[in-house]
Amino acid sequence: MSDERGRKTSQVREVWRRLKRNRAAIVGGIIVILFVATAILAPWLSPYHPNEGDLTKRLKASDREHLLGTDPLGRDVLSRVIYGARISLQIQIVAVVIAMFVGTILGMVGGYYGGTFDNLIMRLMDILLAFPGIFLAIAIIAVLGPGLTNLMLAAGIYSIPQFARIVRGSVLSLKEKEFVEAARAVGEKDFNILFRYLLPNSMAPIIVQTTLRMATVLLTASGLSFLGLGVQPPTPEWGAMLSNARAYLITAPHVATVPGLAIMLVVMGFNLFGDGLRDSLDPRLRD
Amino acid sequence: MGKYVFKRILMLLPVLIGVSLISFSLLHMVPGDPAELLSGEDANPEFIKAVRKEYGLDQPLYIQYFQFISHVIRGDFGISIRNREPVINLLKERFLFTLQLSFLSILIAAFIGLIAGVISSTRQYSLFDNMSMVGALFGISMPIFWFGLLLMLVFSVHLKWFPAGGKGTLWHLILPAIALGAASSAVIARMTRASMLEVIRQDFIRTARANGLREAIVIYKHALKNAMIPVITVFGLEFGYMLGGAVLTETVFSLPGVGRLMVEGIFQRDYPIVQGSMLLVASTFVVVNLLTDIAYALFDPKIRYE
Numbered sequence: 001m002s003d004e005r006g007r008k009t010s011q012v013r014e015v016w017r018r019l020k021r022n023r024a025a026i027v028g029g030i031i032v033i034l035f036v037a038t039a040i041l042a043p044w045l046s047p048y049h050p051n052e053g054d055l056t057k058r059l060k061a062s063d064r065e066h067l068l069g070t071d072p073l074g075r076d077v078l079s080r081v082i083y084g085a086r087i088s089l090q091i092q093i094v095a096v097v098i099a100m101f102v103g104t105i106l107g108m109v110g111g112y113y114g115g116t117f118d119n120l121i122m123r124l125m126d127i128l129l130a131f132p133g134i135f136l137a138i139a140i141i142a143v144l145g146p147g148l149t150n151l152m153l154a155a156g157i158y159s160i161p162q163f164a165r166i167v168r169g170s171v172l173s174l175k176e177k178e179f180v181e182a183a184r185a186v187g188e189k190d191f192n193i194l195f196r197y198l199l200p201n202s203m204a205p206i207i208v209q210t211t212l213r214m215a216t217v218l219l220t221a222s223g224l225s226f227l228g229l230g231v232q233p234p235t236p237e238w239g240a241m242l243s244n245a246r247a248y249l250i251t252a253p254h255v256a257t258v259p260g261l262a263i264m265l266v267v268m269g270f271n272l273f274g275d276g277l278r279d280s281l282d283p284r285l286r287d
Numbered sequence: 288m289g290k291y292v293f294k295r296i297l298m299l300l301p302v303l304i305g306v307s308l309i310s311f312s313l314l315h316m317v318p319g320d321p322a323e324l325l326s327g328e329d330a331n332p333e334f335i336k337a338v339r340k341e342y343g344l345d346q347p348l349y350i351q352y353f354q355f356i357s358h359v360i361r362g363d364f365g366i367s368i369r370n371r372e373p374v375i376n377l378l379k380e381r382f383l384f385t386l387q388l389s390f391l392s393i394l395i396a397a398f399i400g401l402i403a404g405v406i407s408s409t410r411q412y413s414l415f416d417n418m419s420m421v422g423a424l425f426g427i428s429m430p431i432f433w434f435g436l437l438l439m440l441v442f443s444v445h446l447k448w449f450p451a452g453g454k455g456t457l458w459h460l461i462l463p464a465i466a467l468g469a470a471s472s473a474v475i476a477r478m479t480r481a482s483m484l485e486v487i488r489q490d491f492i493r494t495a496r497a498n499g500l501r502e503a504i505v506i507y508k509h510a511l512k513n514a515m516i517p518v519i520t521v522f523g524l525e526f527g528y529m530l531g532g533a534v535l536t537e538t539v540f541s542l543p544g545v546g547r548l549m550v551e552g553i554f555q556r557d558y559p560i561v562q563g564s565m566l567l568v569a570s571t572f573v574v575v576n577l578l579t580d581i582a583y584a585l586f587d588p589k590i591r592y593e
Binding site for chain 1: 301305306427428429430431436437439440444530531532534535538549550552553554570572
């Protein structure tokens with residue numbers, strides 16, 4: 001047992017060593033850490049209350065009082081962007097955890113048992129994937145109705161097929177390996193084989209997919225909020241803020257540009273970090 | 288080849304049935320009585336009763352589904368609740384618009400992506416390569432709606448080169464198509480570069496060079512032809528994603544596309560509109576994927592014998 005633990009630590013150390021040398025991944029990691037820290041420390045970081053504005057100071061440009069200016073209701077844009085990190089992170093975590101949980105189980109069970117059940121699951125995934133990109137999330141919202149909770153559900157369901165496909169692929173190739181056959185030969189139960197042999201060995205692609213999916217979910221969720229189908233005002237969600245600011249594009253362009261910049265930075269962070277993780281976890285994939 | 292195509296079309300059927308089931312059940316999954324939903328707000332009981340009868344909503348669900356399908360096959364997507372017009376009339380116009388936009392978008396994306404990808408691969412780690420890969424990172428990380436707004440701010444509001452919205456000429460479509468195509472051009476550039484790098488290292492390229500062929504012929508005739516095979520798949524997939532992503536572009540530039548139609552349908556609780564848009568876009572995506580797979584098989588004979 002201690003032997004196994006020792007091997008695991010050295011594995012983690014090896015991945016960390018490779019990750020450290022990847023400059024892009026480090027930049028991505030720093031962006032992600034800053035984003036998470038902003039989300040957690042929002043009440044201490046933001047100079048003003050995100051939803052209380054001063055109507056005498058509408059659409060002001062950046063000055064010493066309001067670093068990023070004010071919005072159409074006189075609210076501090078910086079404070080709203082900082083609080084927006086909270087909403088975004090919350091949506092991302094809930095949606096990706098739903099997708100990871102359901103997708104992983106579907107993929108594992110389908111890949112391991114095969115046959116009709118596998119066929120059924122994969123056709124179901126095909127049907128979900130028939131709705132291109134954000135369209136699937138919109139279709140789900142059409143059924144559930146707009147709002148934060150439904151947005152998280154929609155973004156979660158929308159990401160299930162990706163996890164299911166990746167985990168299934170991993171399980172399909174693993175289940176023919178000797179160590180799984182050996183486990184079966186000594187009479188391990190299916191449940192144990194799934195969760196103690198197949199799952200731990202599928203962790204690398206799951207972790208990579210989780211990181212990259214955080215980026216996609218943010219783009220999708222903010223897009224839905226931009227359309228008015230997601231988080232509703234006055235909640236300081238980045239996509240919703242942008243949508244609100246459209247009417248003032250000419251007079252106060254900063255109100256629309258700042259939240260978009262925040263989305264782009266965070267998405268970029270997760271993309272860079274996810275790509276770096278993939279390269280470090282599986283060096284064979286590097287070109 | 289014929290057998291492969293047949294098999295691929297057969298696999299498409301369950302997906303299309305699933306898509307139609309989802310679109311059909313939309314009306315039954317939203318809370319409320321379907322007949323009342325279809326009658327619109329403030330409808331009198333007589334009218335609701337008539338609608339229930341006319342749409343067969345008093346029949347068992349499976350019969351309703353078959354009726355739904357037989358209507359859809361004949362091009363009848365029901366009547367819009369909001370303006371009492373056949374949904375198909377609205378869909379036709381809006382969908383053609385989205386197709387045009389997506390088509391222009393994929394052209395732009397392919398143009399930029401292929402050029403950037405090929406040049407990057409021939410000069411790996413050069414300044415151009417690094418810059419275009421950073422550009423690609425921006426491309427996949429920018430929210431479409433934000434990039435669209437920025438384009439509008441710079442090129443319509445300040446430089447006044449393009450109209451800020453509306454439709455009419457090709458000129459109206461350029462900015463929206465660029466906004467919509469940015470992410471795809473990034474994906475195509477990355478894919479082309481990776482695929483080219485792999486092909487360039489193969490023996491037949493070395494042989495071509497050893498035979499004294501000019502570098503341009505080696506790259507553009509021999510390498511690119513082979514590197515394009517995996518890139519074709521990306522074209523199809525990206526075109527499909529554009530049909531979905533178009534909803535954001537259409538909203539930013541106030542364009543009359545099918546995505547916008549569907550979102551308006553959701554807001555106005557105009558369910559036949561939502562059902563029709565869902566069905567049309569998803570079916571188109573499925574068919575585009577089929578065509579992509581067939582194209583892929585045409586170019587790469589290995590795939591057929593799997």
